[in-house]
Amino acid sequence: MEKVYLDYNASTPIDPRVVEAMSPFLHAYYGNPSTSHWAAVPAKEAVNRARRQVASLLQCDPSEVIFTSGGSEANNHALKGVFHALAHKGNHIITTAIEHPAILEPCRFLERLGAKVTYIGVDQYGEVSVEEIEKAITDQTILISVMHANNEVGTIQPIRQIAELAKKHGILVHTDAAQSVGKVPTRVDELGVDLLSIAGHKLYAPKGVGALYIRKGTPIESFIHGAGHEEGRRAGTENVLMAVGLGVACEIAEQELANPGIRELREYFWRQLQEAFGDSVRLNGHPEHRLPNTLNVSFKGRPGSDILGAVPELAASTGSACHSGQIKLSAVLQEMGVSAFDGQGTIRFSLGRYTTKEELDQTVQWLKSRGYTE
DSSP, X not given: OOOEEOBTTTOOOOOHHHHHHHTHHHHTOOOOTTSOSTTHHHHHHHHHHHHHHHHHHHTXXXXXXXXXXXXXXXXXXXXXXXXXXXXXXXXXEEEEXXXXXXXXXXXXXXXXXXXXXXXXXXXXXXXXXXXXXXXXXXXXEEEEEOOSBOTTTOBBOOHHHHHHHHHHXXXXXXXXXXXXXXXXXXXXXXXXXXXXXXXXXXXXXXXXXXEEEEOTTOOOOOSSOSXXXXXXXXXXOOOHHHHHHHHHHHHHHHHHTTXXXXXXXXXXXXXXXXXXXXXXXXXXXXXXSBOTTEEEXXXXXXXXXXXXXXXXXXXXXXXXXXXXXXXXXXXXXXXXXXXXXXXXTEEEEEOOTTOOHHHHHHHHHHIIIIIOOO
C-alpha cells in the first residue's frame, strides 16, 4: 500500500457519479440558463434539478437555496447580509471562539464597520454552552452564528437548543454546516436555523461550489450586486457545471446518510490505536456528540508534524505548528484547554467514503514502526 488518505475533513475526492453527471455540461450544454431560447433549456433544467437535490437533503423549499462559490462565500453572505439588512435593529453578533476562519474573519471585518461581536468559549470537549450564549444576548443582538460541527475535533454543537433560545428573543440563527452536511442529518426545520452554509468539496463535489440556505422571510442583503440571478440574492450567471456537481453529491449523501460504516471504521481505528499506544494516546473532542468520521487524538511527547513527517505516505492534519522551536496549538485546542504537552502531538484523522479497514491497519503499522516511537 503506497499511500493512505485520512484527511476527508480537509477535502474529499470527487465521487465518480458526480463527475459523470457533470461531464455533459463541459461540452454539450453551454447555454446561459438565464436566457429564454433553446440553448438555455437544458442548462436551466439542470440548475433547477440541482437546487431541488440540495433542498431535499436539507428538507427545505428549493427557493430557499442559493448557489455560491463555496462555504466561505456562504458564510460571508450570511454574516454580512444579515448585518446590513438589520442595521436598523442592532449591531450585535454572537459566535464562538472555535469557528472556522470563514466566520471569524468576516466577524472581524464587520467589527471595523461598527459591529459588536461576542466570542463564546467552549468546554473541554469543544462544546459551547447554551447558557453562556443566553447571557451574551442584548437588545442589540441580531444574529447568532455557531458551527454545526467543529472541523478539527468533530464535536457537534447543540444547534437546535440555540435556535430555540434565539427564537424566544427574535434573533436570527446561522450555522456553518460545511463539515456536517452529508455526515449527519442537517434538516433545517429540525435544527431550527434561519441560514445554513454548505461547502461542496466536503461532500464529494468539486471545490469552488457551495450553497446557502435562507429561510423564507429572512432579511438579508445581496452579497454580489448586479443582475437578478438567484431571485435577486446573488448576481452572476449561474455556474451550471458546479451546481450539477453539488446537486448530485447531495442526492448521493441523502441516500447514504444512514450508513453506519464510517462510524464503525472510526471506532475500529480508535481501538487499534489504543491497543498499539495505550495511555500514550488520548482522544480530543466529545466522546459521543461527534462527527462519525472524525478522530482527533494526541500522541504524548512528540509533535504531530514530526510524526506525520516520518510517515510521508499518510495524509492527515496536525493540531499544532512548530516555529523556531516553539509549539503553537490551534485555537480550537487552546480554547478546549488542551495542554501544550498533549496538544503538540495532536493529529486529526478524518475518514471518508473510500476508507478501508486495510488502510487503517496500515496506518497503525506505520505509526508504530516510524511515526510514533517513544
